[in-house]
Amino acid sequence: MNTPSRLPGLRQGLRQGLRHRWFRLGRGVQTLLLAGLVLAVAVILLVLVDRLTDDSCAPGVVERDGECVGVTDGSFVFSPHLERVSARIERENDEVRASGQEYVTVALMIPMTLSGEVGREQILKEVQGAFLAQYRANHQDNDAGPLIRLVLANPGRDSAHWERVTEQLIGMAADDSDRLRAVTGFNISQRPAGDILTRLTGAGVPVVAGPLTADNLGNTAEDPEAFPGMVKIVPDNGDQAAALASFQQAAEGEGDGEPLLVYDARAGDHYNSTLYEIFGGELAGAAAYEPMKFTSSGITDTTGVAAQFRLMIPRICNLPDTVNTLYFAGRPTHLRQFVNELGEQPCRRFTVISASGASTLATDTELNWDVLGKGITVRYSALAHPDAWPATADPVGGEHDAMETLKTLAAEHAARIGTTDLEDSRAIVMYDAVWTAVEGIRLAAAAGAVAVPSAAEVAAVWAQMSQGYGVSGASGWICLNNHGNAHNKAVAVVSLDPDNPGRLRFDGLAWPQGAPPGTDCTIPNRAAAS
Template sequence: MPNPLRYRVFYTTRQKVVTSALALALLAWGTVYAVGRLTTPEDRSCAPGVARPVGSDECVGVSGDGFDFRVPALGPVARAIDRENDKLEPGRYATVALLLPLTSTSPSMRIKILHEVQGAFAQQYAANNRSNNQVPKIRLVLANTGKGNAHWRTPVAALKAMTGAPHHLRAVSGIATSSAPVRQAVTELTGADIAVVGTTITADDLTNGPGRKPFPGLARVSPTNSDEARALAHFGRVDAARAILVHDARDGDHYTDTLKSAFSALLEKSPYQPQLFTSPEDPNDEGSTANTFRQIAHLLCTTRANTVFFAGRHTQLRQFINALGARGCTHRPFTVLTGDEGSYLGADPQLDRSVLGGGLTVRYAALAHPDAWQPAAGRPTPPRGGSKDAYQRFRSMMDAVSGPEAGPVGPVELSDGQAIIAYDAMATAVHAIRQATVKGPLPSLEDVGLQWPQVTGPLRVEGASGWICLDNHGNPYDKAVPVVELTRDKPRFVRIAWPDGKPPTAECMPPRRR
C-alpha cells in the first residue's frame, strides 16, 4: 500500500514548498539555539554578590540583602539582618562580615551555623538599638565559604574589595573551624589589614604570640586547645597513671593536632601508649572508623585506665562513644574528656544516648553554656571572670530578635553555646570598631586590628560567655571554660573550670609572658 503521508504532505508543488520552508526554519532555529548555548556563558548567579562556582551547586559569596544561600533554615535570620541593614544611613555604618561554611551538608554543622548567625545578629541589633546611639552603626553581611570551606577564596576576595565605600568593611567574625582552609583565609584577610575575630577557633597554631605575628589583627574569644586541656586537668584532677589518650593519626587538622599535643603533655606519665584511629579526609564522613573504635573499646577493657582523653572531631567522637557504650566490660566505669567539638553531639541523632550515665560519663570543654552564670543549689557562680548580668543582657537581646521587635529569627536553642560565643565575638568586633573611631564617622581600616592590646582591665568585653580580656597578641586570658556533660536528655552544665586553675583577678590584666 502506498504511503498516505506522501500524498497528503508532498502531493502538490505548494505543499512541497511549504514543507521545505518549515523544515529550513526549524533547522535555522535549532542552529541559532545551539550556537547561542555554546557561545553564551551559563548564568550561575544566585543573588547579587553570590554565584555558583564552576563544578559546584553551592551559592558562594557575600550578601547582606536577605539571601539565605538556599539554606531554608537561614531564611528568617537572613531576612531579619536585611531589615536591620535597610535602616542604616549610607556613610554612617561599618560593615562586619560573618565568614562561615553556610552551605555545609553536615546536619550538626548546619545547626551550629544557624545558632552562630542568630547570635551575631542579636549583637548587631544591640549595637544599633541598645547602645546609647554610639557610632558607627553596624551593618552585618553573611559570607559563605562552602562545604568544608572549599570555596574560601571567593568570599575572601569579595571582602577585601569591600573595605571602601559603600560597604566600609572593618572586621570579619565567624571563623568557626580550626582547619587548613580557614587558616589560609585568616592569613589572606589579616594580610590585607582586615581585623578578624574568631568565634570557635581553638587551635593553638591559629594565634599570634611573643616573637611571632602570622595573623596581624587577629583576636579570639575562645580559649586555645591548650587552655581547654589545662582547664579540664584542673577540673578533673586526673591521675595520669590511670588515663589514656585516643587520638586521630591524620595530620593537618589544626584542631585535632593541637588538642592531641595538649593532652599528650598532660599524660606524659601515663603508662599507656595512645590508641590511634585515622579519620576520613572529610572528618564529617562516617568512613570505617567505627570498626576501629570497636577494637579500641575492647583494648581499653584490658587496661587499668578509667579516664580517656579524646582528640578528634565530633563525628569520630560520636562513633567512639557508641562503641565504648557497647564494650564488653560494662562493669568498668569510664570517663571521656574532650574539647569543644563535644558540643556538636547535643543534637546528633546518631548518638546512642542510652549508653550515657551510669558507667560511661562524657564531658567536654564547652565554649559557652546558658547555665554557666546562673546560680544553683550547691553551685555558686564564680566571683570574677563573668557575670549573671552580662548573660542576662544577652538573653534579653535573644528575646528581642526571637519576636516581632527585630525578628523572628527562627527557633532559638542556646544549650550548645554557639549563639552565645558568636554574640561575644561580634561584641568584641563592635568594641574595637568604636574604640578606633576617633576622627570622623568611621575608623581607618588598619586601626581596628590595633585595638586588641587595650581590650583588658576596665576596657574588657563583658561577654555573655565570660570576661574577654585579651593579651597583647589578641588571645583571651584565663577565659572561663564551662565543663559540660552529655546526658540522655540535653547537655548538662557541671562547673566552670579555669586554664590557670582559678578565676582571673578583678583587674583581669594578663601577666607578662616570656
C-alpha cells in the same frame, strides 16, 4: 468571504506587493534594515546564551560546584534554614543605610551550605548569634556609633571557594560604601582556615575569630605577627586541656584513676593535632600506657572508624581497672562512634573527656544515649554555657547581666528569627565575636575622634582591650593580651545528661591558669608572654 480557490491568488499578490515595496526602498535602506535584523537576532541569541550560562545567584553571589558562594547583605538566602534570620539581617541593614548615620560593615565568614541536620543547626545558631549582636549594637548601646551593617560570607562547603570570597571581603574593606572593618566567624580549625586568615590579615583586614581553638592558628610570643590584626576570643585547645585537667583532678572520685589518650592520626586537621599534642603534654607524667590510635578519612567521614574502635575497646578493657579516664583527641562524629562502641562492650565505668568541638554531640541523633546509663560519662570543655553565671555569684571571670542580655535578646526575637538555642555555645560565641568587633570599632572611633575608623585603627586597638577596656561577653570576660588572645578565659565544663537525651549538664567552670582572672582584666607579665 474568500473562497479556497481564490487564496493562492491572494498570496501571490501579497508577495509581489512586498517585493515591489522592498526594491523601492533602495540599497542603503535595505542594508540598514538587514543590519538591524541581524543585530536583533544576535542580541536575542546573546541573551539566551547568557541566561543559560549565567553563574550569578544574586549580587555578590555566584554559583560554584552546585552551591551559591559569595557575600550577601541578607537579601540572598544561602540555605532554606537561614531564611528567617537572613530576612531580619537584610531589614536591619536597610535601616542602617537609610538612617543617614555613619556605619561600618562587619562580615560573618563561615560555610553556610553544610549538609546534614546537625551542621545546618550549628550554622543557624551562629548566624542568629551574629544578628543579635548587630541588633544590640544598633539599638541598645546608648546611641553609640558607627552603626553596624552585617554581611554573610559563604566560602562554600569545606571552604572550597575561600579565595574568591576572601578577595571580595578585601575589596569591601577598601570600598567607601561598604567600609568593612572586621571579619568574624571561622568556626572550624582545619585547612584552609590558616590560608584565609593569612590572606585577610596580610591585606590589613581586622579579624575576630569565633570558635577557632587550634593553638597554631593565632599569634604567639614566638610569632607575634603570624596574623597581624587578628584576635581570638575563646580559649584555645591548650587552655582548654589545662582547664579540663585541673577540673578533672578536682572532681570527686573521678580524678583518682589513670588516664589514657585516644587520638585520630589523620593528617591536616589542626583541631585533632593540637588536641593530641596538648592532651599528650598534660598527661605525660600521668599516663602509664601508650596512646591508642585510629585514623579517619575526614571530619564527618565514618568509613571504617567503628571497626577500628571495635578492636580498640577490648584492648582498653584489658588494661588495669584503674585506667578509667579516656582523653579523646578527635572530631565529634568519631567521638560519637567511640562512645557508642564503648557502650556496646561495657567492662567498667569510664569518663570520656574531649574539647569544645564535641559541642554538637548532644544533638547528634546517631548517638546511643542509652550507653550513658552503663557507667559512661562524656565530659568536655565548652566555650560557653547559659548557666555559667548565676545571679547570686560574684562577677569573677564573667557576669550574670551579660548573659541575661543575650537571653533577653534571643527571647525578644524568637518570633522573627526562630528560637536561638544557647546550650551548645555556638550562638553565644558568635554573638561575642561580633560584639567584640563592635567594641573594638567603637573604641577606635572614640580614640581617634573619627566617625568611621580605618581598618588599621581598628587592628591597632585590639592590644588596648584589657585593664578597663576588656569586653564583658556572654561567655565571660574577654581580656585580650598583646598577641590578641583571650587571657585566662573561662572554660565551661559540661557533660551529657544521661537522664535527659539531647541535653547537657553544666558541671562547673574551670580556668586555664587554675583560678579566675583579676576583676579589672589586668594581665600579669607571665601571661602576657603566653
